[in-house]
Amino acid sequence: MSTVEKALAAALYAESDEALDTGASLLAADPSADDELRLRGERFVRRAWEGGWQPADVLRLVRRDLGQAHERLAAGLITAETKRYGSRLAPRFRAQLAELEGPQPPRQDRFTHATALLELYRLLSRLPAIEPVGPVPGEPLSAVRAAPHEPxxxxxxxxxxxxxxxxxxxxxxxxxxxxxxxxxxxxxxxxxxxxxxxxxxxxxxxxxxxxxxxxxxxxxxxxxxxxxxxxxxxxxxxxxxxxxxxxxxxxxxxxxxxxxxxxxxxxxxxxxxxxxxxxxxxxxxxxxxxxxxxxxxxxxxxxxxxxxxxxxxxxxxxxxxxxxxxxxxxxxxxxxxxxxxxxxxxxxxxxxxxxxxxxxxxxxxxxxxxxxxxxxxxxx
Incomplete structure (x- = not known):
């Protein structure tokens, strides 16, 4: 079992701060796990799209339940995950991406950063499916109005x-x-x-x-x-x-x-x-x-x-x-x-x-x- 798997197993399905600290400590002690941790985050984001969520919905919930620092982390994950779709994004979805905050949060010690990521991943992993209002990123856009210019x-x-x-x-x-x-x-x-x-x-x-x-x-x-x-x-x-x-x-x-x-x-x-x-x-x-x-x-x-x-x-x-x-x-x-x-x-x-x-x-x-x-x- 990789460090990331151990950390997620400890932190995602428990409510206690102790479990969160355990996961964050594992990640803080292993810099080689950073890439895998980022990819796991992008997978959580993709799962949110497949469950009917859109960028503004996710960020609104993160801001309400966690805070601005977590919101910036989420915005970074969303930006990275959606790059792969190119133009295969519905107009409203693309407009929400354009409004994402640019600056990333200030550098933190590894333990604090890992704790924030695990808190974010815990929220993302628990998002239920909701009613979709557009195609999932990467899917055909035939049913979506192109809207190349504003009337x-x-x-x-x-x-x-x-x-x-x-x-x-x-x-x-x-x-x-x-x-x-x-x-x-x-x-x-x-x-x-x-x-x-x-x-x-x-x-x-x-x-x-x-x-x-x-x-x-x-x-x-x-x-x-x-x-x-x-x-x-x-x-x-x-x-x-x-x-x-x-x-x-x-x-x-x-x-x-x-x-x-x-x-x-x-x-x-x-x-x-x-x-x-x-x-x-x-x-x-x-x-x-x-x-x-x-x-x-x-x-x-x-x-x-x-x-x-x-x-x-x-x-x-x-x-x-x-x-x-x-x-x-x-x-x-x-x-x-x-x-x-x-x-x-x-x-x-x-x-x-x-x-x-x-x-x-x-x-x-x-x-x-x-x-x-x-x-x-x-x-x-």
């Missing part, structure tokens, strides 16, 4: 949302976001009409979007609202901090863009709301922030749905209905069993009102807080 409409939407994030005027941010949602809805309609006229074999696909703590339930509700307004379905996996969004490819692009922007805008608005509360002599708490995010998600869900509905005329309903049926059927195949999660009751009125105001400055008065908002959740 002009998506570029305009991206620019509007960037302005909304940058402006210091809430009313302007709201107007820019509403315009972006309108363009998304029109783009979705145009894609549907083009597909119907050309009898395109276009079919729904899926992507995963991170939904991370804190206040992840409200953020999942926000993503569900964004997905629904853009003719997609979102299913939240709270255990692994992501939602899977099912829809047509152009609509998935819109959901990713808008959700990311709304989180940035929401965080900025929350910081201003907390500052104003402190200036008034009131101490802000976790319940204030929870209530803020719940109200923000709830109000935006109403607003985005209304903007999207305004774009759809009666003559478009048959074409869009067929796409809605296709998306629902694809989501039901991926997730035959889901549950519904309700956001817990709102307990801070100031947070609720500030959250609604951040979502819609034009409407200062809203319904009585009830903790509104639902998220579809994958059944464990």
């Amino acid at each position: 002009r409409m998506i570029g305009r939407i991206r620019a509007l949302l960037a302005k909304a994030e940058a402006t210091g005027y809430p009313e302007e941010a709201e107007a820019l976001t509403a315009k972006a949602q309108e363009l998304m809805a029109r783009h979705s309609v145009d894609e549907a009409l083009l597909s119907a006229r050309t009898h395109s074999p276009d079919a729904p696909s899926a992507c995963r979007i991170g939904v991370e703590a804190p206040y992840e339930t409200a953020k999942a509700v926000l993503l569900d609202a964004v997905a629904g307004a853009n003719r997609c379905r979102a299913v939240w996996n709270s255990s692994f901090a992501f939602s899977t969004v099912v829809g047509f490819e152009s609509d998935l692009d819109s959901v990713e863009l808008l959700h990311t922007s709304l989180l940035v805008q929401g965080a900025t608005a929350l910081a201003k709301a907390e500052s104003a509360q402190r200036a008034g002599g009131r101490r802000r708490t976790k319940t204030f922030r929870q209530s803020f995010w719940t109200a923000y998600a709830s109000r935006l869900g109403e607003h985005l749905a209304a903007v999207a509905d305004d774009v759809v005329t009666a003559d478009l309903l048959p074409v869009l209905a067929s796409r809605d049926v296709a998306v629902t059927a694809h989501a039901d195949r991926m997730f035959p069993e889901t549950t519904t999660t309700r956001v817990r009751g709102v307990t801070d009125l100031d947070g609720w009102h500030d959250g609604r105001a951040a979502a819609d400055r034009a409407e200062r008065r809203g319904p009585t807080p009830s903790g509104g908002g639902l998220a579809r959740r994958r059944r464990p």
Whole structure:
């Protein structure tokens, strides 16, 4: 039995620090085992791809459960393992690789480095299989849209949302976001009409979007609202901090863009709301922030749905209905069993009102807080 095999046998299947120390000591004392240890790590990464995971999913979990140093180690393994596939990578998978952190962690003594690797390998070895959202690296890409360039409409939407994030005027941010949602809805309609006229074999696909703590339930509700307004379905996996969004490819692009922007805008608005509360002599708490995010998600869900509905005329309903049926059927195949999660009751009125105001400055008065908002959740 090699040193690596002995170390893995000691560390991977035991929870105790003592077992981890034993494995790390074996590796630290044998520099000749380094190459085999690295190859074992790449095998764990490959097994993750075969189990439906993608780079962003793995790194999100490593960052949450271990830390940034382990995340950098994982990024290095992922980069090394995926080099062998060349261009045989789906566009979304390739885009995630492009965002990996470049710098490796600072040099550590051999024992500390071996300990971190074993902790990482232990996490990777225990990843369960999840619903795939694209081909495994190296497999044929015939079913994946090539997407050699970004559509002009998506570029305009991206620019509007960037302005909304940058402006210091809430009313302007709201107007820019509403315009972006309108363009998304029109783009979705145009894609549907083009597909119907050309009898395109276009079919729904899926992507995963991170939904991370804190206040992840409200953020999942926000993503569900964004997905629904853009003719997609979102299913939240709270255990692994992501939602899977099912829809047509152009609509998935819109959901990713808008959700990311709304989180940035929401965080900025929350910081201003907390500052104003402190200036008034009131101490802000976790319940204030929870209530803020719940109200923000709830109000935006109403607003985005209304903007999207305004774009759809009666003559478009048959074409869009067929796409809605296709998306629902694809989501039901991926997730035959889901549950519904309700956001817990709102307990801070100031947070609720500030959250609604951040979502819609034009409407200062809203319904009585009830903790509104639902998220579809994958059944464990």
